[in-house]
Amino acid sequence: MGMYISFxxxxxxxxxxxxxxxxWADEFVYELYDNEDDPLPxxxxxxxxxxxxxxxxxxxxxxVHLEFLMDGFPILEDGTLFGYSADEVKTVARQLRATPWEQVAAHYDAEEMTKEDVYPRIWDDDGGEWLEDAYEELVEFFGKAADRGLGAFMTFSF
Structure with missing residues (x-):
């Protein structure tokens, strides 16, 4: 098991x-991932x-002003479900779109990440290449949601 975040x-x-x-939200979000009849195609x-x-x-x-564990508004008291308004999504989308991966990747420092005990504690000198796909998917998610005027649910499992 581990700590995972999804939007x-x-x-x-x-x-x-x-x-x-x-x-209701807890059940609704859980079912979204298994529901073929999503009310929002x-x-x-x-x-x-x-x-x-x-x-x-x-x-x-x-x-980019995005703090995964601090932004949005808490929905569940246990800290596993948050909501982001459409305005928050739009703001994050604008910042992400203006920040290319190369600018983000320039801050990759395996030694510092290890020293600071950044989860999941597997950092090496690969330059953070495996983070690039996740970043691009994050940019795409926020962009698509913003373009459709949507907010977001964020789940955090630990």
Whole structure:
């Protein structure tokens, strides 16, 4: 097991209901990943898996203001489900789109990441190449959600 982060697009109505009824939200988001009858066809989603902390380390050195474990609003008290408004998604999308991978990757420092105990503690001198796909998927997710006027649910499992 490990600590994983995923995002899935959400309508304003879904986010409003989630805030009022967290137990509904917990079940709804869980079912989104298994539901072929999603009420929002082509709903964008991204799973960062264990790569989120490495991305966070790199993003902290850029102009992208995204803190996976601090942004959005908490839906479940245990810290496993958060909501991001459509405005928050739009802001993050704009920042991510303006920040190419090369600018993010320039901050990869295996020694420092190991020293700071950045999860999942497997950093080596590969230059963070395995983080590139996750970054591009994150940019794509926020871009698609923003273009459709969506907010997002973020799940954090540990």
């Amino acid at each position: 899935v697009g959400a309508t304003t109505e879904e986010l409003d209901r989630a805030e009022k009824d967290p137990s 082509g709903r964008p989603d991204v799973g960062l898996d264990k790569k989120w902390a490495g991305l966070q380390f790199l993003l902290d050195e850029t102009d």
